[in-house]
Each structure stands twice: as C-alpha cells, then as structure tokens.
Amino acid sequence: xxxxxxxxxxxxxxxxxxxxxxxxxxxxxxxxxxxxxxxxxxxxxxxxxxxxxxxxxxxxxxxxxxxxxxxxxxxxxxxxxxxxxxxxxxxxxxxxxxxxxxxxxxxxxxxxxxxxxxxxxxxxxxxxxxxxxxxxxxxxx
Amino acid sequence: xxxxxxxxxxxxxxxxxxxxxxxxxxxxxxxxxxxxxxxxxxxxxxxxxxxxxxxxxxxxxxxxxxxxxxxxxxxxxxxxxxxxxxxxxxxxxxxxxxxxxxxxxxxxxxxxxxxxxxxxxxxxxxxxxxxxxxxxxxxxxxxxxxxxxxxxxxxxxxxxxxxxxxxxxxxxxxxxxxxxxxxxxxxxxxxxxxxxxxxxxxxxxxxxxxxxxxxxxxxxxxxxxxxxxxxxxxxxxxxxxxxxxxxxxxxxxxxxxxxxxxxxxxxxxxxxxxxxxxxxxxxxxxxxxxxxxxxxxxxxxxxxxxxxxxxxxxxxxxxxxxxxxxxxxxxxxxxxxxxxxxxxxxxxxxxxxxxxxxxxxxxxxxxxxxxxxxxxxxxxxxxxxxxxxxxxxxxxxxxxxxxxxxxxxxxxxxxxxxxxxxxxxxxxxxxxxxxxxxxxxxxxxxxxxxxxxxxxxxxxxxxxxxxxxxxxxxxxxxxxxxxxxxxxxxxxxxxxxxxxxxxxxxxxxxxxxxxxxxxxxxxxxxxxxxxxxx
Amino acid sequence: xxxxxxxxxxxxxxxxxxxxxxxxxxxxxxxxxxxxxxxxxxxxxxxxxxxxxxxxxxxxxxxxxxxxxxxxxxxxxxxxxxxxxxxxxxxxxxxxxxxxxxxxxxxxxxxxxxxxxxxxxxxxx
Numbered sequence: 001x002x003x004x005x006x007x008x009x010x011x012x013x014x015x016x017x018x019x020x021x022x023x024x025x026x027x028x029x030x031x032x033x034x035x036x037x038x039x040x041x042x043x044x045x046x047x048x049x050x051x052x053x054x055x056x057x058x059x060x061x062x063x064x065x066x067x068x069x070x071x072x073x074x075x076x077x078x079x080x081x082x083x084x085x086x087x088x089x090x091x092x093x094x095x096x097x098x099x100x101x102x103x104x105x106x107x108x109x110x111x112x113x114x115x116x117x118x119x120x121x122x123x124x125x126x127x128x129x130x131x132x133x134x135x136x137x138x139x140x141x
Numbered sequence: 142x143x144x145x146x147x148x149x150x151x152x153x154x155x156x157x158x159x160x161x162x163x164x165x166x167x168x169x170x171x172x173x174x175x176x177x178x179x180x181x182x183x184x185x186x187x188x189x190x191x192x193x194x195x196x197x198x199x200x201x202x203x204x205x206x207x208x209x210x211x212x213x214x215x216x217x218x219x220x221x222x223x224x225x226x227x228x229x230x231x232x233x234x235x236x237x238x239x240x241x242x243x244x245x246x247x248x249x250x251x252x253x254x255x256x257x258x259x260x261x262x263x264x265x266x267x268x269x270x271x272x273x274x275x276x277x278x279x280x281x282x283x284x285x286x287x288x289x290x291x292x293x294x295x296x297x298x299x300x301x302x303x304x305x306x307x308x309x310x311x312x313x314x315x316x317x318x319x320x321x322x323x324x325x326x327x328x329x330x331x332x333x334x335x336x337x338x339x340x341x342x343x344x345x346x347x348x349x350x351x352x353x354x355x356x357x358x359x360x361x362x363x364x365x366x367x368x369x370x371x372x373x374x375x376x377x378x379x380x381x382x383x384x385x386x387x388x389x390x391x392x393x394x395x396x397x398x399x400x401x402x403x404x405x406x407x408x409x410x411x412x413x414x415x416x417x418x419x420x421x422x423x424x425x426x427x428x429x430x431x432x433x434x435x436x437x438x439x440x441x442x443x444x445x446x447x448x449x450x451x452x453x454x455x456x457x458x459x460x461x462x463x464x465x466x467x468x469x470x471x472x473x474x475x476x477x478x479x480x481x482x483x484x485x486x487x488x489x490x491x492x493x494x495x496x497x498x499x500x501x502x503x504x505x506x507x508x509x510x511x512x513x514x515x516x517x518x519x520x521x522x523x524x525x526x527x528x529x530x531x532x533x534x535x536x537x538x539x540x541x542x543x544x545x546x547x548x549x550x551x552x553x554x555x556x557x558x559x560x561x562x563x564x565x566x567x568x569x570x571x572x573x574x575x576x577x578x579x580x581x582x583x584x585x586x587x588x589x590x591x592x593x594x595x596x597x598x599x600x601x602x603x604x605x606x607x608x609x610x611x612x613x614x615x616x617x618x619x620x621x622x623x624x625x626x627x628x629x630x631x632x633x634x635x636x637x638x639x640x641x642x643x644x645x646x647x648x649x650x651x652x653x654x655x656x657x658x659x660x661x662x663x664x665x666x667x668x669x670x671x672x673x674x675x
Numbered sequence: 676x677x678x679x680x681x682x683x684x685x686x687x688x689x690x691x692x693x694x695x696x697x698x699x700x701x702x703x704x705x706x707x708x709x710x711x712x713x714x715x716x717x718x719x720x721x722x723x724x725x726x727x728x729x730x731x732x733x734x735x736x737x738x739x740x741x742x743x744x745x746x747x748x749x750x751x752x753x754x755x756x757x758x759x760x761x762x763x764x765x766x767x768x769x770x771x772x773x774x775x776x777x778x779x780x781x782x783x784x785x786x787x788x789x790x791x792x793x794x795x796x797x798x799x800x
Contacts, residue, residue, distance in 0.1 A: 345718070
C-alpha cells in the first residue's frame with residue numbers, strides 16, 4: 001500500500017474528504033447527510049492518512065487524542081439537550097436562533113445542529129481511534 | 142426555513158406540548174444526564190489523571206442527590222414522566238419513573254459512589270489514563286437510563302450503552318484472562334440484545350408503538366399466539382441478560398476476569414437491569430404473557446435457585462464462586478416474577494436491592510482478600526482471619542445476608558417471597574427458595590472457612606500459619622477497607638431496621654400493579670380530544 | 676413482497692445461526708454481522724412494506740401532501756445499524772487482540788478464564 005503515488009496523493013485526498021465531511025454534516029438537517037455519515041467520512045480520511053503517513057504523524061496532526069474528541073462530542077450533544085432547560089421546555093427540545101447577516105441572508109443556528117456536531121465528533125473520535133489502533137498494530141509487526 | 146404562515150385550514154392532530162415544562166420535572170433527566178456529561182468531561186481531561194477521581198466523585202454525589210430527589214418526588218406524587226423534544230407521547234421518547242425504577246436507579250448510584258472510592262485503592266496511573274472513571278460513569282448512565290426510560294427502543298439503546306461501557310471496563314489492563322472473558326461476555330450479550338431487537342421489531346409490527354405506556358394500553362387487546370411468541374422472545378433476551386439458568390454461562394466466565402472493583406459493579410448492577418426489564422415487559426407491557434409463560438418462569442427460577450449454589454460449591458476461584466451466588470440471587474428474583482402477585486413483586490424488588498448491595502460488598506471484600514493473599518484460589522488462601530479479622534467478620538455477615546439468614550438484610554425479601562409463594566399455593570417453589578438458602582449458606586460458609594477460618598493452605602498442616610499473607614497497605618485500608626466497611630455497616634443497619642426496605646418494596650409492587658398510574662403519568666399532557674380520534 | 680422478504684430474513688438467520696454455532700471466532704463475527712442485517716430487514720418488513728412516497732415534507736409546507744411511508748422503522752433501523760456497527764467494530768478489535776494474545780481463534784482452546792484442567796475444589800469442611 002505504501003507506494004509513492006499513494007503517499008503523495010493521501011494528504012490532499014484526506015484534506016478533501018474532511019472538507020466534504022463538514023459539507024455533509026452541515027447539509028444534513030434538511031437533506032441527506034448528517035453527523036454520523038459526515039463523521040464516518042472524516043474518520044476514513046484519518047484512516048487513509050494514517051496508512052500513508054504513519055500513525056504517529058496522524059496523532060501529531062490531530063493534536064487531540066481521538067477519544068478526547070469523542071468525549072467532546074458527547075459533551076456537545078448533552079449540552080444541546082440541556083439548552084431547553086432555560087426555556088421551560090422538556091429535554092432535547094430543538095431551539096433555533098436566526099441571525100440576519102449583512103447581505104440580507106439568514107444564518108440558522110440550532111440545538112439540532114449542535115447535537116449533530118456532537119454526533120460527528122463522537123463518530124470521528126471513536127472510529128478513528130479504532131482504526132488507528134489497528135494500523136498501529138500493523139506497523140509494529 | 143419556516144417562513145410561510147400556518148394555513149388556516151390545516152388540521153393536524155396535536156403532536157407538540159403546549160405550555161411550559163416545570164424545571165422540577167427535570168429531576169428525571171439528571172440521573173442520566175449528569176453521569177453522561179461527567180464521563181464526557183473526563184474523556185476530554187484524559188491528560189489530567191489527578192482530576193479524574195475527585196471530579197467523578199462529585200458527579201456521582203450529585204447523581205445520587207438527583208436520584209434521591211427523584212425517588213422522593215415519585216413517592217410523594219406517583220409516577221413521573223417527561224417526553225423529550227417537546228413532543229407529545231407516544232410520538233416522542235418518554236422517560237418515565239415509578240417507584241420500582243426510581244428505587245433501582247437510586248441504589249445503583251449509591252453503589253457506584255462506594256465503588257468509586259474503592260477504585261482509588263487499586264488503580265495505577267496507567268489505567269487512570271485509559272479511562273477507568275469515564276467508563277464507570279458511562280456504565281451508570283446506561284444503567285440509570287435503562288431503569289428510567291419509558292420507551293422500549295430507548296431501553297435497547299441504553300442496554301448497548303451499558304454493554305459498550307462494560308466491554309471497556311472488562312478489558313482495561315489487557316491481561317489474557319480479561320480478553321478471554323471479554324470475548325465470551327461480548328458475543329453472548331450482543332446476541333441477547335439482538336434477540337431483544339428482534340422482539341422489539343415484532344412488537345412494533347403488532348401494536349404499532351414503542352412507548353411503554355402506549356404498549357401497556359394496546360398490547361392487552363392483541364389476541365392470539367403472535368403476541369405470546371413476542372413475549373417469549375422478550376423472556377429469552379432478558380433472561381440471558383439477567384443470567385438465569387440455562388443462559389447463565391457468560392457470567393461465571395467473565396465476572397472474575399477484571400479488577401475486583403469492576404467485578405463488584407458488574408455483579409451489583411448489570412444483571413438487575415435484565416430483571417427489571419423482565420418485570421416491565423411481563424407484568425406491565427404484555428400482562429397476558431405472564432400467565433402463558435408462568436410455567437417456564439417457575440422452572441427457570443427453580444433450576445437457577447438450585448444449580449447456582451451448587452455451582453458455587455464446585456469452584457476453586459473465589460470470585461467465580463461469587464459469580465454463581467449472583468446467579469442464585471437472580472433465581473430468587475425470577476421466583477418473585479413467576480409468582481407475579483403484588484407480594485411476589487414486593488419480594489423481587491426488595492431482593493434486588495439486597496442483591497445489589499450485598500453482591501457488590503462481597504466482591505469488594507474478596508478484592509481486598511486477593512490483595513492480601515495474592516491469589517483468588519481458595520486452596521492457596523487461608524489464615525486471613527488471623528491477619529485481618531474485620532474482613533472476615535464482614536464476609537461472614539455478607540454470606541448470611543446473601544443466604545437470607547435473620548437478622549440480616551437478605552432474610553426479609555426471602556421471607557416475603559416465601560409468603561407470596563404460600564399465598565399462590567406453589568409450595569414446591571417455596572421449598573426451592575428455602576433449599577437455596579441452605580445451599581447458599583453451605584457454599585458461602587465453605588468459602589469463609591477456607592479463606593478465613595483455617596490457618597494454613599490446602600495440603601499443609603492446618604496449624605501452620607500461611608506465610609504468603611501480606612498485610613493490607615495503608616492506601617488499601619483507607620480507600621478499600623473503609624468504603625467496604627461503610628457499605629457493610631449500611632447493609633447491617635438496613636437488615637436490623639427493615640422498615641424502609643419494606644416501604645420501598647411495597648411501593649414498587651404497588652406501582653407495578655397499578656399500570657393505569659404509569660400510563661396516566663405519561664399521557665398526562667395529551668389533550669382529551671386525541672384519544673377518541675385514533 | 677412480504678413473502679420474499681420473509682424468506683430472505685429466514686435465509687439470513689439460517690446462515691447467521693450456522694456461523695454462530697461454529698467454533699471459530701472469525702466465523703462467529705461474520706454471523707454477528709449477518710444476524711444484524713437480518714434483524715434490520717425484519718424491522719423493515721414488520722413496519723409494513725408500502726408503495727408510498729418518502730416521508731419528506733416539501734419546502735414551504737407544513738404537512739405532507741400525499742400519503743407517506745412510515746418513517747419510524749427506518750429510524751429504528753438506522754439506530755440499530757449504527758449500534759450494530761460500533762459493537763461489531765469493537766468485537767472485531769477484541770477478537771483480533773484475543774487472537775494475538777491467546778493465540779486462539781478456536782473457542783475450544785480459549786480456556787484462560789475457565790481453565791480446562793482447573794483443580795477440584797478443596798474437600799475439607
């Protein structure tokens with residue numbers, strides 16, 4: 001697997017996949033997509049980069065440990081649910097905030113989005129930590 | 142997005158809650174949300190091992206307070222329900238607590254609080270880094286969620302949360318025996334939850350809903366064999382989760398593999414969620430199935446009651462023997478389920494509380510014994526009484542409690558179960574419950590005699606002092622012996638003053654019997670017109 | 676349609692149970708994967724197979740314009756797939772580690788936790 005072509009292409013491919021995963025995450029509210037599928041794409045990007053550049057390189061590039069990213073995801077999802085405490089609504093009620101931008105368009109921020117970002121982080125963290133663990137094992141043999 | 146105004150002629154059935162939800166109702170969310178958020182924070186703070194223990198302790202303390210508040214609220218005002226996301230039941234996922242679930246959830250939080258102290262006596266920084274504390278909190282999230290949820294599919298999700306957390310705890314440390322135990326635990330439990338999922342699918346096909354209260358309204362009207370088959374599938378899945386005979390083989394294969402504190406949490410909490418789910422499905426959701434399956438339940442209960450203590454007697458590993466005693470307790474609870482009268486459920490709930498507390502304490506005591514003797518092989522132990530008399534007193538008290546000898550805690554639930562059996566005229570079940578007490582006390586006192594009472598090891602002159610015994614280090618006395626002692630003291634006091642247990646068990650049985658209260662609490666907010674429309 | 680799906684589910688379960696009864700862990704893993712798919716198909720089928728349109732409300736509307744398919748079974752399947760996938764990934768890693776550490780893919784030879792030649796319990800007392 002460790003050919004020159006692959007090693008050259010892998011960083012660009014991984015970057016493109018991460019970008020695409022964010023796109024999929026953000027369009028997920030009303031169209032096909034969402035946090036889970038976006039997270040899987042990002043985790044595959046990390047796995048590909050890991051095969052090409054080595055696991056140590058990936059861990060350095062990620063800065064945070066994948067499990068910590070998963071923890072952040074659980075935290076964000078939980079916070080998204082707890083937001084409704086302040087509007088006297090039950091747990092996990094969807095809350096929306098519409099921001100008018102200067103060019104007249106509208107930016108919709110919501111707790112479902114926050115929840116989805118949380119799911120994205122959980123999936124990226126959990127799946128990439130499994131993938132990296134397996135790849136690390138492959139390298140040391 | 143939502144820009145066009147609502148058309149005038151649109152007529153939709155009400156699906157969203159109108160009006161505010163009181164912040165006081167959130168008390169049902171905190172027992173689940175607090176440990177989950179705590180686990181998340183601790184996962185993020187993995188580079189700060191020194192924060193982990195204090196933070197986990199504070200979170201657990203807060204969780205216990207939330208659980209106590211929930212329990213008091215349920216005691217005072219009857220079952221409490223909240224449907225998530227502003228939807229009306231049955232469209233949204235409900236969290237519903239009655240006396241049974243609130244009681245179990247409260248005891249679980251209490252046990253984890255004790256264990257998190259005990260854990261400090263044994264973990265090293267390496268294990269700390271690998272997420273011991275977050276996984277324990279995540280396990281409590283799954284257990285509390287399982288107890289407090291009012292939605293069958295959500296129960297499946299909590300089962301899986303529990304399963305993933307327990308996988309993690311099982312293999313922390315990565316010793317060979319742990320991997321071996323984890324493989325068996327993993328495959329068999331995954332299979333059990335798969336059966337559960339199959340049953341959920343069929344039940345949804347039959348009644349078209351997954352909200353427990355809604356099922357309790359609709360399932361009794363379904364006639365025929367299909368619903369009985371679904372109920373049998375539920376019984377299979379949950380009996381496997383509860384480790385009832387003959388589906389118990391995963392428990393003694395895995396519970397002795399991890400660290401003693403993890404074993405203690407598993408023994409205290411995991412199987413009880415299965416028992417709780419059995420009570421919910423067979424007495425509340427599909428009540429007609431109880432009569433159809435009663436014979437099966439009685440046979441399973443009887444076989445579990447007898448074979449488990451016999452299995453305990455045949456073990457050389459102390460913790461494996463305790464694993465069989467856990468299963469014996471499951472047999473007593475299954476007997477309560479098979480009897481199925483309010484008195485039977487009373488006995489079941491009280492016995493479950495007893496079993497949660499006592500089995501956890503037993504594993505903790507044996508964990509300390511292992512620290513002193515360096516092994517859990519009862520042939521090589523011996524002479525602990527001479528080295529540490531407190532441990533041996535605690536162990537014998539706990540053996541009496543698990544066997545059900547007066548005046549200890551286990552006696553009262555067994556008494557209730559026997560009374561319930563006599564009331565139902567199922568005398569052979571009563572006989573088996575009593576026989577279980579005798580066999581359990583034989584198995585337990587054999588363990589006590591071998592580990593504590595005799596001076597030397599197997600095969601040497603019994604007068605000879607066992608030189609392999611080391612005294613407990615200071616850290617193990619402070620963090621290990623004191624919390625365990627506190628738990629045992631609690632068990633003794635609760636045994637001598639059983640009125641709270643009686644009240645809690647009686648209330649739980651009452652709530653299980655009064656399905657209308659449970660259903661009423663869930664559908665409280667639904668406008669009147671909706672019921673006739675469908 | 677239901678009959679064909681029911682036969683397919685039956686086939687899935689047959690294969691899965693056959694694989695799960697095997698002694699080899701890797702076959703059991705495949706069985707776990709297949710039984711998961713069988714269950715998903717089962718939920719899909721018992722949720723009624725209809726020819727309605729997907730349950731998507733058009734932009735600017737508040738209710739679907741024509742009868743829609745029931746979205747709940749799909750939500751259940753999605754959740755079950757996610758959970759099944761994560762547990763499968765975990766079991767895969769676990770099996771791989773067990774294979775490395777214990778040098779056993781055969782459940783008959785995995786006897787560390789329950790030793791085959793475990794000594795008999797002491798007979799005193």
